[in-house]
Amino acid sequence: MKSPSRLSYSSLSTYAECSMRWLIERGHKIGSDTWWATLAGTVIHQLTEDWDRGKASEDAVTSKVAFEMLLDVEAAKAAEEERKVRASGKVLKKHGKTGGPNKKDREWWLEEGPKMVQAYIHWRKLTRWEILTLWDGEPAIELQIDEPVAGRKFLGYVDRIFIRPTGEMVIVDIKSGKEPAGWLQLATYRLGILRKYGLDITEAAFWMAGEGDIPGLVDVERFNLDAVEGMVGAAWRGIEAGVFIPHVSNMCSGCGVRDYCPGVAGEKAGELEAVDVVEVNERSLIESVTQPTSA
Secondary structure: OEOOOOEEHHHHHHHHHOHHHHHHHHHOOOOOOEEHHHHHHHHHHHHHHHHHOOOOOHHHHOOHHHHHHHHHHHHHHHHHOOOOEEOEOEEOOOOEOOEEEOEEOHHHHHHHHHHHHHHHHHHHHHHOOEEOEOOOOOEOEEEEEOOOEOOEOEEEEEEEEEEOOOOOEEEEEEEOOOOOOOOHHHHHHHHHHHHHHOOOOOEEEEEEOOOOEOOOOEEHHHOOHHHHHHHHHHHHHHHHOOOOOOOOOHHHHHOOOHHHOHHHOOOOHHHOOOOOOOEOOHHHEOOOOOOOOOO
């Protein structure tokens, strides 16, 4: 097995949470099941981006027809990849905020998804936060961050950089599911933005689609950027040393690759070859250069 050509925050997070899941999904290339919430999140990102870029009107991006069309496109991609789409949330007698008769299935998202897009537009108008225009004239929307971290290739996409009416810049990541338990993702974005654009942005937030707001600003300056870089480096060392240990917990019941996991005696676990040696992918290596870590 060869190591990846790069890491992303998603890949780093997966490895930290369960390195065995990382191995199955990203090493053995076993596609995991996905969720209607995940597909709907992609749609929400697309529609809010279209509105922010002025590509579509408010009426267009908040219509159920537009949401349904894009959601079905994402579902078709999952089907083509032979990935089952599952419903998250709770079983309720009636449609509610946390679920419905069939949890948060396709029909739930067709009802709630357009409302979330509308909530984003309302929030933008209410706060009067403006999208930062970069030095090249491009708006700070879905910024690709591909600067090296820990001497290796690292990839991330920053949903937005806003300027508040008081002048401060804020990194914002749009979330359609639960609020993340921590802010490390935002700290990695701060590091990437600093290196690519020379902007040291110390405030960040998650915009929660279900709430139509941000739960609060995060002071990402509290994260030591050398330590953030060290975590990325530790993940690379673990992967290339062949350290893949299942993190068995009550979360395993919802894992999309549990059938292949030896940690829970998955029915298909014996079908995967044991990984004894991980070959370093030379495409991941970066020539030695001096990178700014802090302002």
